[in-house]
Amino acid sequence: MTFIPHPGLHPVFEALAYAVGFAIYRRSRRRSGDFLPEDHRWLVIAAASIGALLGLRLLGLLEEIPMTQLTWRNVLLPGGKTIVGGLLGGWVAVEIAKRLKHIHSRTGDLFAVPLCLGIAIGRIGCFLAGLADDTFGTPTSLPWGVDFGDGIPRHPTQLYEILFLIFLALALNRYDRHPHPQGSTFRLSLAAYLAWRVLIDFIKPQPVHYGLNLIQWACIGGLLALAPSILELFRRQQISVRSTS
């Protein structure tokens, strides 16, 4: 399949991703209610936005370091940004803000499904951008390989990711309807996405360091950081199931 890239549509889909993500978040907040007061909820959103901004650019810059220097000018000028950096940066910033404001409850569940669908919409822009966006896959002889303009059929990794994210959003939506520990929906969604990225990035032509690319290393770091709290959540869930039965 040959394809004509439209990199100009990337920011359009990015803006659409933010708008749709926020609309879904508001809808699910209205439907399921929110235990957090309004000011704390907005603090979490602000911390997540700023942390995501820092994280996505920082990891993007680290990826470019062999080609470019880490300067203030390069932080603002055209360059890479990564969703994994955004997710990890947002998560860390929210944890810091919660600690500063003495918020002890888990706050991310309402963001899990909106994030999945927002990223899926953003990935349409990545796909349409073609070779201008570093999200395409390695060459393939499979019948659905896409020629992004260089004459080589490649894995449409952006489309694989869209399918994965739709499946994940449906699974999380289903999980959310059953009794579960507070915070587990968000943590499961983040862990699932990071694990997915570790796997899918094996078919992306990115420079590797010790067998993995920088994003895969960041995902493994995120998974290791998440593991204790996920295990703790499931331990609590098992205890509550045993006590009710």
Added chain:
Amino acid sequence: MSTPPPTPEPQRTSITLSRLAAIFAVTFGLAFGLCTVSANFNEKFSAPLIKASLAIEGICLVALLVIGMIAFIRNYM
């Protein structure tokens, strides 16, 4: 007859600050995306687009710093 509870003004201010911070952060991200995409166009289009997105990024950065300072002063001074 009971008097209505007073409006919690500081809470409303912190909501406004957080909302503004989120809006400026997202706008910065979008401007950065536009800036990156502009690099793929020819110079006639890319030069003004990069300048415009850099200006938006600068405004957002200054706004975020100001919001951060206001939040710091309100909380710790």
